[in-house]
Amino acid sequence: MADREEEQQQQRLPVVLQLRPVFAIAPAEDRFLQKFRFLKAWESSMPKDLFLTTHAQSVRALLCSGGTPVTADDLRCLPSLRCILTTSAGLNHIDLVECRRRGIAIANSGDCFSEDASDYAIGLLLDVLRRISAADRYVRQGLWPTKGDYPLGSKLGGKRVGIVGLGHIGTEVAKRLVAFGCSISYHSRKNKPSVAFPYYSDVRDLAANSDVLIICCALTKETHHIINRDVLLELGEKGVIINVGRGALIDEKELIQCLVQGEIGGAGLDVFENEPDVPKELHALDNVVLSPHRAVFTRESNSSLHDLLIANLEAFFSNKPLVSEVKEE
Numbered sequence: 001m002a003d004r005e006e007e008q009q010q011q012r013l014p015v016v017l018q019l020r021p022v023f024a025i026a027p028a029e030d031r032f033l034q035k036f037r038f039l040k041a042w043e044s045s046m047p048k049d050l051f052l053t054t055h056a057q058s059v060r061a062l063l064c065s066g067g068t069p070v071t072a073d074d075l076r077c078l079p080s081l082r083c084i085l086t087t088s089a090g091l092n093h094i095d096l097v098e099c100r101r102r103g104i105a106i107a108n109s110g111d112c113f114s115e116d117a118s119d120y121a122i123g124l125l126l127d128v129l130r131r132i133s134a135a136d137r138y139v140r141q142g143l144w145p146t147k148g149d150y151p152l153g154s155k156l157g158g159k160r161v162g163i164v165g166l167g168h169i170g171t172e173v174a175k176r177l178v179a180f181g182c183s184i185s186y187h188s189r190k191n192k193p194s195v196a197f198p199y200y201s202d203v204r205d206l207a208a209n210s211d212v213l214i215i216c217c218a219l220t221k222e223t224h225h226i227i228n229r230d231v232l233l234e235l236g237e238k239g240v241i242i243n244v245g246r247g248a249l250i251d252e253k254e255l256i257q258c259l260v261q262g263e264i265g266g267a268g269l270d271v272f273e274n275e276p277d278v279p280k281e282l283h284a285l286d287n288v289v290l291s292p293h294r295a296v297f298t299r300e301s302n303s304s305l306h307d308l309l310i311a312n313l314e315a316f317f318s319n320k321p322l323v324s325e326v327k328e329e
Helices: 002-012 026-033 048-054 071-078 096-102 114-130 133-141 170-179 203-208 229-235 253-258 298-319
Strands: 015-017 037-040 061-064 083-086 106-107 160-164 183-185 212-215 241-244 266-271 288-290
Touching: 015 071, 026 037, 026 170, 026 298, 048 071, 061 298, 071 096, 083 298, 114 170, 114 212, 114 241, 114 266, 114 288, 114 298, 160 170, 160 203, 170 183, 183 203, 203 229, 229 241, 229 253
Parallel strands: 015 037, 015 061, 061 083, 083 106, 160 183, 160 212, 212 241, 241 266, 266 288
Antiparallel strands: none
16 A cells, blocks of 8 residues: 555656666665656667657656757657756757757756866876876886886976866866966957956967866867867977867867877876777877766765756746756857
8 A cells, every 4th residue: 555655656746757877876866756756768668759759748857967869859759848957067968959949948067067177177187297197107017116217297387278168167277277376368159358367269379378278168069179280289299288078179080199299298188089989099198197087076066966956856847947057148
């Protein structure tokens, strides 16, 4: 009897669609199951389009991760959909044009990841400049006693750092770099009058006036391969590039060519064009630090994200404004 009552109670909860798994650990999902009922498309034996059509009238909210494409075909199967929540800051996996046409509101991760991602960007930069990971390998391989002192790295203080994308993450990166005594400039879609740092409308000009480029902008049609060979050559043979945005912001083939030929000084990469595949050419380079797309993830940021997702869903089902709605500019 109790099981039946519990099942009936679940049926009364607001419905949230998931196309693919979102939560990596069960306790995280348990927080949501007290308030919402999930429809899990991947658990159904039906083809996805048939599953979506079957539940078309009941689905008003969709929860997805950055690795889950939400296509125009998906949206056409869901005429009642009015809200998409994504666990990522970026929106490149969602058909935004179709969402706007259908009046579907979108909320992202807001500020949840900004501090952790910026910490990670600085960590990658310090690692590349001071050769920390490479020096660690040197010690572990027993080379210190036989080959002597490891080659010198470069200090961070005083470096000219260009930030590509001065949004939530870019702003936090800038705060940290100011504390290191760096000189900051930036490139964004538009100049920000409230920001004191020099603005460059052309990313090549930014690179030409920087020792380091840190990439943390959104991936869009306009920013795809925004960092190409021309930009990298402007950065120069001592220049360092850090990417905590999306892999496709950089033309990976041209980056590898510049690194192998010594046309730039080093790179710290948390993201890649074809994850989880990382080009083998990068594995052999001691001036490159590689990370498996972990910049934004900590226990603390995950907890904040779950709080935000619940707040957004509660707001949506109460006909209130979304907490972290992404407004069209």
